[in-house]
Amino acid sequence: xxxxxxxxxxxxxxxxxxxxxxxxxxxxxxxxxxxxxxxxxxxxxxxxxxxxxxxxxxxxxxxxxxxxxxxxxxxxxxxxxxxxxxxxxxxxxxxxxxxxxxxxxxxxxxxxxxxxxxxxxxxxxxxxxxxxxxxxxxxxxxxxxxxxxxxxxxxxxxxxxxxxxxxxxxxxxxxxxxxxxxxxxxxxxxxxxxxxxxxxxxxxxxxxxxxxxxxxxxxxxxxxxxxxxxxxxxxxxxxxxxxxxxxxxxxxxxxxxxxxxxxxxxxxxxxxxxxxxxxxxxxxxxxxxxxxxxxxxxxxxxxxxxxxxxxxxxxxxxxxxxxxxxxxxxxxxxxxxxxxxxxxxxxxxxxxxxxxxxxxxxxxxxxxxxxxxxxxxxxxxxxxxxxxxxxxxxxxxxxxxxxxxxxxxxxxxxxxxxxxxxxxxxxxxxxxxxxxxxxxxxxxxxxxxxxxxxxxxxxxxxxxxxxxxxxxxxxxxxxxxxxxxxxxxxxxxxxxxxxxxxxxxxxxxxxxxxxxxxxxxxx
Amino acid sequence: xxxxxxxxxxxxxxxxxxxxxxxxxxxxxxxxxxxxxxxxxxxxxxxxxxxxxxxxxxxxxxxxxxxxxxxxxxxxxxxxxxxxxxxxxxxxxxxxxxxxxxxxxxxxxxxxxxxxxxxxxxxxxxxxxxxxxxxxxxxxxxxxxxxxxxxxxxxxxxxxxxxxxxxxxxxxxxxxxxxxxxxxxxxxxxxxxxxxxxxxxxxxxxxxxxxxxxxxxxxxxxxxxxxxxxxxxxxxxxxxxxxxxxxxxxxxxxxxxxxxxxxxxxxxxxxxxxxxxxxxxxxxxxxxxxxxxxxxxxxxxxxxxxxxxxxxxxxxxxx
Ligand SMILES: Nc1ncnc2c1ncn2[C@@H]1O[C@H](COP(=O)(O)OP(=O)(O)O)[C@@H](O)[C@H]1O
Ligand SMILES: [Mg+2]
Numbered sequence: 001x002x003x004x005x006x007x008x009x010x011x012x013x014x015x016x017x018x019x020x021x022x023x024x025x026x027x028x029x030x031x032x033x034x035x036x037x038x039x040x041x042x043x044x045x046x047x048x049x050x051x052x053x054x055x056x057x058x059x060x061x062x063x064x065x066x067x068x069x070x071x072x073x074x075x076x077x078x079x080x081x082x083x084x085x086x087x088x089x090x091x092x093x094x095x096x097x098x099x100x101x102x103x104x105x106x107x108x109x110x111x112x113x114x115x116x117x118x119x120x121x122x123x124x125x126x127x128x129x130x131x132x133x134x135x136x137x138x139x140x141x142x143x144x145x146x147x148x149x150x151x152x153x154x155x156x157x158x159x160x161x162x163x164x165x166x167x168x169x170x171x172x173x174x175x176x177x178x179x180x181x182x183x184x185x186x187x188x189x190x191x192x193x194x195x196x197x198x199x200x201x202x203x204x205x206x207x208x209x210x211x212x213x214x215x216x217x218x219x220x221x222x223x224x225x226x227x228x229x230x231x232x233x234x235x236x237x238x239x240x241x242x243x244x245x246x247x248x249x250x251x252x253x254x255x256x257x258x259x260x261x262x263x264x265x266x267x268x269x270x271x272x273x274x275x276x277x278x279x280x281x282x283x284x285x286x287x288x289x290x291x292x293x294x295x296x297x298x299x300x301x302x303x304x305x306x307x308x309x310x311x312x313x314x315x316x317x318x319x320x321x322x323x324x325x326x327x328x329x330x331x332x333x334x335x336x337x338x339x340x341x342x343x344x345x346x347x348x349x350x351x352x353x354x355x356x357x358x359x360x361x362x363x364x365x366x367x368x369x370x371x372x373x374x375x376x377x378x379x380x381x382x383x384x385x386x387x388x389x390x391x392x393x394x395x396x397x398x399x400x401x402x403x404x405x406x407x408x409x410x411x412x413x414x415x416x417x418x419x420x421x422x423x424x425x426x427x428x429x430x431x432x433x434x435x436x437x438x439x440x441x442x443x444x445x446x447x448x449x450x451x452x453x454x455x456x457x458x459x460x461x462x463x464x465x466x467x468x469x470x471x472x473x474x475x476x477x478x479x480x481x482x483x484x485x486x487x488x489x490x491x492x493x494x495x496x497x498x499x500x501x502x503x504x505x506x507x508x509x510x511x512x513x514x515x516x517x518x519x520x521x522x523x
Numbered sequence: 524x525x526x527x528x529x530x531x532x533x534x535x536x537x538x539x540x541x542x543x544x545x546x547x548x549x550x551x552x553x554x555x556x557x558x559x560x561x562x563x564x565x566x567x568x569x570x571x572x573x574x575x576x577x578x579x580x581x582x583x584x585x586x587x588x589x590x591x592x593x594x595x596x597x598x599x600x601x602x603x604x605x606x607x608x609x610x611x612x613x614x615x616x617x618x619x620x621x622x623x624x625x626x627x628x629x630x631x632x633x634x635x636x637x638x639x640x641x642x643x644x645x646x647x648x649x650x651x652x653x654x655x656x657x658x659x660x661x662x663x664x665x666x667x668x669x670x671x672x673x674x675x676x677x678x679x680x681x682x683x684x685x686x687x688x689x690x691x692x693x694x695x696x697x698x699x700x701x702x703x704x705x706x707x708x709x710x711x712x713x714x715x716x717x718x719x720x721x722x723x724x725x726x727x728x729x730x731x732x733x734x735x736x737x738x739x740x741x742x743x744x745x746x747x748x749x750x751x752x753x754x755x756x757x758x759x760x761x762x763x764x765x766x767x768x769x770x771x772x773x774x775x776x777x778x779x780x781x782x783x784x785x786x787x788x789x790x791x792x793x794x795x796x797x798x799x800x801x802x803x804x805x806x807x808x809x810x811x812x813x814x815x816x817x818x819x820x821x822x823x824x825x826x827x828x829x830x831x832x833x834x835x836x837x838x839x840x841x842x
Contacts, residue, residue, distance in 0.1 A: 114604060122622050
């Protein structure tokens with residue numbers, strides 16, 4: 001999977017099944033929501049063209065809905081509609097609504113009053129005026145709105161993968177977290193092509209002779225429904241339990257690929273974002289999820305870890321990784337960062353994460369409480385000897401660690417600190433380090449090995465499950481290749497883990513991945 | 524045929540039409556004349572229920588139209604508007620066929636009738652598949668007229684039908700309009716602000732001002748028996764040419780010398796003095812006509828005509 005010589009074309013042909021499936025899902029999501037948006041927006045646009053006093057407020061509401069950031073909108077949907085297609089379609093529908101309502105309204109209001117009057121004067125009924133005069137004349141404007149909505153929807157539909165609705169976002173976001181450019185492009189290029197092609201088709205229809213429009217009026221909904229139907233194609237529901245894996249997990253040897261090849265696990269799988277996965281498991285939308293072993297939500301949502309009895313998940317020991325140049329520039333830095341070494345165990349980390357992720361305490365408070373508890377906290381000296389830039393990825397644990405390091409540096413040295421938290425995934429964080437935008441950030445040995453170094457699979461297989469040899473290997477390689485030093489591990493191991501609800505685990509007597517596989521084979 | 528009884532209509536604070544009553548007989552052409560904003564269009568639109576009166580009744584063929592289905596009513600009333608109001612997305616043929624389609628005529632009947640009307644209105648056959656914007660203003664207006672006439676409605680309403688045309692086109696279309704056989708049988712209410720047009724086309728004129736009828740009568744009545752100073756003032760600047768228009772050769776019969784030349788061009792006794800003058804202006808030396816079938820014809824030249832008109836004028840004003 002991660003062989004470096006593999007090119008984009010090989011990747012795409014190797015994954016053509018998935019690619020085709022994702023493309024169809026993408027088209028399906030786009031067109032079902034577009035169809036619904038037209039079904040809602042067109043009558044609404046006609047309605048406010050009749051009652052113009054209402055037009056201001058209706059357009060304002062649709063406008064506000066459109067400004068909600070996509071991720072937030074998807075987030076709002078989960079408590080109401082759960083995960084999967086429903087919330088994604090509703091979110092897309094909401095985005096598509098404004099251009100359709102607005103253009104229907106503008107198109108109808110713009111028709112010459114004389115033409116409308118002539119239609120009435122000749123004895124047409126209201127419906128006849130609408131269907132024979134208003135809609136055909138407004139059609140080019142309405143189509144422009146549909147065109148805008150289509151392009152918006154193709155784009156936003158990539159985010160549907162966050163809530164397990166599929167689409168090309170699975171490759172795009174999987175690729176970003178796996179630092180796999182081929183994978184990103186395999187999703188992004190078809191998505192861009194879809195947008196361009198659909199836009200061109202609609203542009204061509206818009207330019208068509210007015211006469212042909214009248215027939216198109218009836219063909220359109222049918223096309224939309226057929227394309228929307230792609231999404232409803234029967235899926236291979238192959239098992240009694242449903243797994244929800246992150247896009248990253250899906251593409252990793254120490255993830256779904258390993259589960260298949262080493263355990264022979266066959267389970268119906270949907271792709272979902274880490275942000276909503278735990279809750280979905282709690283709400284019984286999912287049975288098995290790919291979580292992180294120190295995640296606070298493990299505790300919050302009453303989940304249990306299934307034992308990795310064949311050892312496919314390599315250890316992910318956390319340690320700060322620092323630019324060699326920064327260590328020279330700030331001689332006291334290494335000693336200060338190592339203060340934390342060996343202090344945080346798995347259960348402590350889970351507890352700390354629970355406090356931020358679930359009890360919503362600030363990372364700053366959680367970090368401070370912990371440092372005070374183990375006697376490491378000193379108030380800031382307020383020194384001005386140069387600025388150390390701390391980076392972190394975009395999840396709670398990394399924020400807590402970054403806060404701890406900030407307090408340790410400020411309390412023990414005269415350096416100033418600038419934190420650049422929330423640098424997205426591994427790739428973004430690591431690029432920031434390489435480009436001298438940050439001095440260090442906490443990284444995990446497994447990630448360093450499998451995502452950043454990507455050695456020959458045989459090499460990684462040999463040492464992947466041994467804590468020390470992995471650490472030594474990445475230390476050596478990083479120092480040679482990147483001029484970056486791995487400091488001492490902090491102590492905890494935040495590796496991948498399969499989880500299920502505690503109660504279900506007991507009920508089914510499934511406590512390890514092997515027992516899970518046996519259960520699935522039987523049922 | 525058409526009867527308005529104390530019809531009023533106001534928009535917000537403006538009283539657009541004030542207790543207007545009139546009657547139009549079958550086959551008659553009544554012209555609503557007045558300056559812009561005096562309520563002509565509003566009056567006209569109340570006849571096909573495009574506007575509902577606040578008070579009063581409109582009766583067509585003895586039936587109060589307020590009790591009729593507005594759509595069915597309108598399908599039986601032709602309507603021509605100033606800027607033609609043709610459907611830009613329909614071809615000429617489809618535009619003309621709108622009412623037949625609403626009335627569910629079969630295709631052949633619709634097609635034949637369309638062809639017939641296009642021929643009568645001097646629209647070339649090949650225009651049938653063209654779109655309105657490909658035609659000139661005058662041609663578009665003819666299509667608009669064809670569309671109003673296609674189902675042969677007994678009543679025709681026209682709102683400044685020649686208003687958007689240039690003077691030359693306007694004069695020629697007006698002339699055709701006058702000669703059109705289709706229109707002779709129809710009861711027509713037409714709106715214009717152009718006095719000359721009104722005098723040329725009207726059987727009777729209804730002169731309006733500020734939503735009220737000032738005088739209603741034949742062209743001669745308006746000219747020679749004005750009901751008020753307003754009527755005199757209204758026609759003052761064009762009085763002479765209007766007199767030429769309302770006076771026919773028939774009216775001058777007694778004032779013309781009895782002579783008969785064989786070179787004269789034969790014309791109708793209905794010809795107005797205005798048109799006769801135009802005839803001479805275009806190079807004709809002599810014209811001839813007779814008072815009725817039994818009478819002997821008389822031939823006249825331009826001098827005879829002016830002399831006779833002068834005598835007639837003096838006599839008429841002293842009557
Ligand atoms: N829909 C309307 N709303 C408000 N005022 C109107 C409307 N239609 C006509 N009016 C007013 O009524 C008066 C008569 O208008 P109209 O019948 O169109 O006059 P005309 O056709 O003689 O020019 C004018 O003062 C005009 O401004
Ligand atoms: Mg008018």
